Amino acid sequence: MTNSRLINSNDNNRLFRRLALLTVVVVYLLILIGGIVRSTGSGMGCPDWPKCFGSWVPPTEVSQLPPNYQEIYGAKLKGEIEFNAFKTWTEYLNRLFGAFTGLMIFATLVASVSYIKKDRPVFTVSLLTFLLVGFQGWLGSKVVSNELAPWLVTLHMLLAIVIVFFLLYVVARTYVGNIQIEKIGNKTLLNRWLFITIGLSLIQVLIGTQVREAMDVVTERLGNERRTEWIDNLGLSFYVHRSFSILIMILHIGLVYWLKKNIVTKGVLSQLTMVLLIMVGVEIISGVILAYLSVPAIVQPIHLTLATLALGLQFVIGLLINAKVVFTQNSVVKSSPINV
Template sequence: MISSINLINKQEHRFRRLALLTVIVIYLLILAGGIVRGTGSGMGCPDWPRCFGRWIPPTEVSQLPPNYQAIYGAKLKGEVEFNAVKTWIEYINRLLGVLSGFLVFATLIASLSYLYKDKVVFWGSLAAFLLIGANGWLGSRVVATELAQYMITLHLLLAIAVVFALLFVLIRSNANHLNAGPISGKTTSVRWLLLVMMILTIGQVVFGTQVRDELDKVVKQLGYAQRESWISNLDLSFYIHRSFSLVILAFHVAIIYQLRKLTEASILPKLTKSLITLVIAEIGTGVIMAYLGVPAIAQPIHLVLAVLIIGLQFVAWLLMNPGLILSVHNRDVSRLVEV
């Protein structure tokens, strides 16, 4: 009996470690996607799933046929130009995508140990697997549509959905070890405030992809030699995006104030403090891009910080909704403890 319990505990511990590792790799994938976008490497591999017709991309143009532009640039009107750095940046992004797919599948297999204890963990893991499969297909459509803006935005939103699914099963499988209380007073308004803040932040990220699209157009017009003039040539969308970051910051300050009234000995105030730190860092990278000529390194960091913020917001919202993260067994235990 004891050995069976130990085996189950090991399986559940393995699942939580695997789910956490998968979340980390997904964030690395988002970072890689940001680097691809920031360096203009989206068409570094003009075909999919291979790269210039090879499973291992070339490192120099001599490895390609003389008419490679005509072969791979038909859709791009022959404007394909081989650049080894951009090709490998895009290829590494694809490799991370494949790795994340395998890890999500491994997480799904590991979640089978919860089938008899908490089926919701299994269904959440299955949702993550289906979502990342759909996002892999969407990545192929991004290439097929020659980096259409709406496809890039959908690709990012689906990646956020994968993060949500994985964070949900990670929190639910570990709910009895997390300290989200004691919480006293009315919490409904705080839950809604968290939800609105999360929706607004996702909207800010989507709006940021539109600003990035406008920036791409400016870069095509001015070229890289006039990097310092890029921001001044952007339209009103950039200034709206920049100003709205202060609204996001104000929401986080309000959340901390509300949570301190509800609870002191909890993970939630610490979580929201981390959120404010990330928001300030996010604003800082935005300032760097606005006043230092949009350095390429700042763009992917800006994106990853935004998705980290959304992930922590989601975790905080889950912790404020114990009905979502506690299984029937754990809810019964909680009632016994309260009695």
């Protein structure tokens, strides 16, 4: 009977880990889709919220709108509204995927109920994540009602990163006893290096949002026909962002070096840091493409998503390095068959 319960518990834990990990993937896909919305200028494809042009299913052609639709929605958008089916449906699909993401996070919360007794922080953080998603949905409505105010767009993205961090904490906490983590000799040095790397990477992302906001101003002023001039008109924030990327790369190379120098056994951390280094390298390459190939729209969401992926991976690496300190619940640490 005891063995049967243990098997059922292990199966439930495995299912929860997979669900939580899948939810993280879905959130990152939503960030990617959000980047596509921004890069294609589709953020106001639906000028109202939660409906789109007053309907739950948006129109596919202008004939489906009332003749005076520009009067209805144009005042809010400074009279510049022009129906574009591609932009409308791009934004609408973004909203639908956002709703699906909310359902996935709710499913994770429901599944985490089984952890209330055996590992309460899993349930607590899952609940906080769900509440934050509700706030994120409200904030999204304010982004629309305030006509894509830059500071609201930035806040919306930062909150998405916080939600990802919460989910990654849950995933890491439930995986700790099921993966091999290296023993590390000098954690103090490694932690300091990682802390600096995460801090400066976050600053780099914030500078990137300033570049993105400057890009919106430039594109509106110059238009698509002068696309080759966009980069030259971005101002100081772009040059700081571009130069800062060199420091970010050096920090990640140093992270890989210090980890290899201080590990005693083999494990997942070495693999994660190498993936992180490659990811940062690809992100820098995508930045070069944006700068020298007239900001191709397809590369912009990739650049943003890679930045948030890198931050998430840094966060997970930090959690795993300090697993014994961060995950104090005895069901996580004591049940682990490995030294963490």
